Amino acid sequence: MIKLKNITKTFPGVKALNDVDFEVNPGEIHVLFGENGAGKSTLVNIIVGNLAPDSGTYQINGQKIDCLSPKVARLLGISAVSQEFSLAPSLSVLDNLFLGREPTRWGITNKKVMVQRAYKVLNDMKVKLPLFAPVNSLSRAQKQQAEIAKALMLDAKVLILDEPTASLTDIEAKRVIQLVKDLRQKCVAIIYISHRMREIRALANRVTVLRNGESVGTIESEEITENTLVEMMTGKKAGSLFPDISIRPGSLRLKISDMNFSNGGGYNISLSVHSGEIVGIAGLVGCGKGRIGRAVFGLEPIKSGKIEINGETVTQFSPRRIMRLGACYFPSDRVSEGLCMNRPVRENITMATLDSAAFVERGFIRLNNESNSSMVCAEHLKVDLSKLETSVENLSGGNRQKVLLARGFIRDIELFIFDEPTVGVDINAKSEIYLLMKSLVEHGAGILLISSDLEEIIKLSNRIYTMHNGSIVAELMDNNKSEENILSCFFGK
């Protein structure tokens, strides 16, 4: 159906794709796999017409395509879920779902039809979204769902999904996977990008692995194993993903008692995090797990309740004050809340650290220290060192996420609040991040890990709070923290 040959694409200073061949046929799910920055999103962007390749040929249904614009691609039936979303933040969810192809009657948008069709797709996905709220008021996971719904809105012949499930829990991801399978049945050609092995195994008919902008090879579904994939991806054998963390809970790092949100939706939340432990919070999209982290950091107004950090009660809810108490928060939405996109990577890595003596002397930045430390940090997290001085917007999705996390490892922090820390990060970098977390905890920090990745939560944390509908419904420890237990809690059992 779609056939790309000898595709090359260079960005200033980077060869993102080098002589790559790729094809996908109707009724097939073709998975693209590779490290962060391997060129997957770039390839996809070429297919949907967002970027023009430097050289190479592009055929759809045997017909050669020259100047492809997203508009033409849509007319040809190509529909895409992009990694960093193609949503207009100030428009409502409904408007975004139909952006560029609003149903009209006599030239006027037909809202009724729009609402009906939106509900139909959202029901298929078993998702509830506030249709009339502006997109910038949604959490990242909700944006992700909106983006998927937007792509499904079109009766596509080719569907492209670039990490569609990265911020979703298994429950929601399963729905998406089921929908994708249904579409395969209907002879849609599907390109799927993911770093989650489980999904790849469940879906893939074929996998093409990219490394450094070059195609390493394509394998059929029978040959897919985790080891082969990782080996193709990096050229090395796969190690173990999750480290063994020795938990030694010590003094109280964070204590929340009877907290209620001002905007409604949270009920008497109480929890605690000690030094030397990782505490997980799990729950479905929109259950309010992210709001807890935000509330601790003063980003979500609270009506009542008490928050103590390192024994001190928080009275002034500004991130600045709270950071002085030794806490740091890592937002889940890297683009809108986490990063300064047009500033260099180095500045983003150190941005939360500019009050520590290691980097600052009488108001002046010690530029050498800053450079060196950010380089060390970037190296740890496997961010390309040559990119230290380019602006973050030139990085691939996963690398952006790593830059966001980097700011935590460069500063002395006693309480870490991670909201979806590993969204879009490849397996290798993930294990690296977990190792870093391990060393943090073993040096006495406390970590509150809010995540939709169940495996991550179960393997890393020693205690797990599960949430449903704004309340904490259970605290699971030791043997209790099994997948079935957590899943049943998700539905408020």
Added chain:
Amino acid sequence: MNSALYKIIHNSRRFEIAMFMGIALLLIGFAMKEPTVLSTTNILNVLSQTSYLAIFACAQSIVILVRGFDLSLGTTVSVVSLFTALVMVSLGAFSIPMGIAAGLLAGSIIGFFNGYCVAILEINPFIVTLGTYNILLAVSSTITGGFPVTGLPTIFPKLFSEISIIGIPIAVIIAVLIIVTLEYLLLNTVFGRNLYLIGSNPRAAHIAGISYKFNSIVAYILCSFLIAIGAILLTARTGSGEPNLGSQLTLQTIAAAVIGGMSLRGGEGSMMAPVLGACKRSRGILGAQSGALFSLR
């Protein structure tokens, strides 16, 4: 190797290099057409004219960096000029330092007011500075009834306008000092870094513990302080306090900053931008001059 080259060019601001080369080429072009344009007196003359605009454009750029605006720049210049002159005329001895201090203080107060309204009251900078523009317009046309203040100590214009050091006019020297210091501060201090980060993504900066309020207010104060310096130099140039010294400067400064490469969306650009923009505008002056001379021939 490709990427190394790229890095060098990227880091050394290819845009600015291109602009400089463009300006230089144009100068050569003018000179071929009309050689007296490149006479030393004329060059120095154009340079010192440029330096005033460059100082104002730098001031404007600082608030543009944090997604702001200063529409009150022009009337701030007038008010500071009048204040400085009034104090100098009314005080006997020490009148010059006191006058300068009064001007700088007036500038800082205006800056604080702007910053307070923008950062604490959270009103759109466009509206705030438009409001301040109007307020200062009234101030500048009432404190002296719309008339200029004359009778400044004669040494004042000598010291701050006519004097030149190794042949370079004092205004140029002060402007260069200001620009170099500012550029250094922006790149090397936490405050400068904060301005970039806030301008780039205020929400992310807030979450990273950077105080929007404090830094914005300081940015506005710094902006108006620089305007005050420029205004004092201009006062020295005209030798009198003028109630409408700078009303048209505002748009020019924004233009200079944007032409030079500042982004009105914030978080981008360096102090070279306003300077380049100002130079480009004086290229206009040179052009007009050579045109005029040409017609005289």
Added chain:
Amino acid sequence: MKLNINNKALSWIMKVRIDLFFLPFVIFLIVLLMVFIEPRFFSRLNISNVLRYFSALSFTALCQGLVMIVGGFDLSVGSIMAMASVVSATTMISIQSIVPGMVGLHILCGVGAGIIAGALAGLLNGTLVSQLKVSPFIITMGTMSIISGSVYLYTKGAPIYGLPKLLIVEIGRGRILNLPILFFVALLAVLILWFIMVKTPFGRHTYAVGSNPRAAYESGIKPTTIILTIYTLSGVLSAVAGLIITARIGSGQSGIGSNAAIESIAAAVIGGVSLRGGIGSIPKVALGALFLAIISNTLNLAHIDSKYQTMVLGFFLIFAIAIERWISALFVRALFGGKG
């Protein structure tokens, strides 16, 4: 879970609606104040004065509002106004001399020529902005000096007299239902634009391009086309503003509109349009224009020494907006609790 989300949608809708409600509230407060200070504010003639000032201002504000929604700037409003004024006056007079007598035709041709000139200027702006990838601030500043330069060159600063009486008396000063005709023209424009921006795909696309041009492009919208159309439309709107002023002062003038850019941006910003694009509603922009018109009239009527008027205007601008924000925050807090 359902309850939460509905609640959230509801709360968002409430917030937006309340927002729309506060500017009228502040305007209402000012009007109420005037009852005590100067009852003449409510005389028929004065209300017409305010509304006629509003009608010209609302056109420039709408023009600016649209351009700002799509993420741009238009500093050339004033020069387009002057150009439309001069072009239409010249056309009227030359047609008058060719076919005397048919006054309706003269006016029609004049207005048509003015609007076409405005559209062309807008098209020029739009083409440059969408093709050159240079900041619209610089581009429209450039076109501003080009247009006003050529208008001056043409008129040499002299006004153009001898326009049809009908234009001045019936349109410039005419009334329907005791309100100025021009006001209804403005009202009509506001309603039509509101409809377009809210109800048509084009309107949605405009917001999308302003909000996130990349996302709009990736959704199959052509930002260049949208930008081109909006700038052309804004050229037409500024031209109409110029024509309104021409009808009011009764001559073609090259000097009108010198304050239009700042004034219109102010009206749009007061009306809640974001300088960063994608946000803003048409009726609120019109309210912003009304707010400015009322303030200017109020200051003139309130017997304030005119030297201090600009000072009062300055404080008014800042603090009226501060009060508007403060009240709306208060309401939001009262309705939804918390620290807003």
Added chain:
Amino acid sequence: TNLTTVTAEAWSNFKVYNFDSGKPVKVDISPAEKASKPWKLYALLPHMKDGYWVSVNYGLVEEAKRLGVKLTILQAGGYSEMAKQVNQYDDCLSTNPDAILIAPIAESGLAAKIEKTAKTGLVQIGFVNPIKTAPVTSKIFVDYATKGRQTGEYLAKLFVERKGKVVAFPGPQGSGWAEAYLNGFHEALEGSTVDILADKFGPAGVAESLILVEDSLQAYPQMNAIWGGAPAAEAAIGAVEEAGKEKDMVIISSYENQTMVDFLKEDKITAFATEFPVMQGRIAVSMAVKALEKKKIPAYMEIIPQMATMDNIEDIDLTTVLAPPGYRPVFSVD
């Protein structure tokens, strides 16, 4: 066109006040003869945006052509462009001119520079806008306060039987000249039967003035006279008509342009004051050439302003006041 072929006879002796003795003495002033060589003159004007300055431009250009000298005219672009005019002054100097004709935006801004240049012996002529103290070779202008006084006195004469209520629209706030006009006007009306209800400063455009006049008509229903700059007077005509008060409203303009002439002839305004802008331009060039050719010239002259009314408008030689209709400003004469 034939307009440009003006000969020496085009203007002959023109009456001005000579202040060289310290007191105003009415004298005749005569034009220069054709120049002995093409002197290089510069003229600095505040702007070229209205009929008034176009007329000044006309006077300068015609005289330069007549005398056969080179003239370059630089305009600053508006009364708020003080800094730009200072730059232009410097630009002139750096090109070695023979004489500079200066219509300053504000004397104070250029005073220091003029003084410095004066020491080099360069011929500097001040014209149109007052130069009070700075040392120029010669100067000709009208004292705005005098002119304001004159219009005030004229107004007072119209209201001997009934009481006058006037609102003043002097022009832009902080511009210097508007304030000076207004001061003279106030002075003249002190103790007369005319009350000044308010001074309304505002931008000098017809559209802006219209709003100001309309609002004032509401705020001061008792007013029966309007005094202001030309744009305000022009705007007043329509506004007064609409308010139905055209019968008993006196409209006086403090300065002239083609519109004022036309409206005066149609009896839509009562009077305007004139200070002969064309002649000021001509005299400035003539004096510069005379000075360069080492002829004796007065050091300080003032124009004798005149009120133009329905009765005398036909007698005034309008070629000494305004550029002919259709005249296009010229910026350099070779």
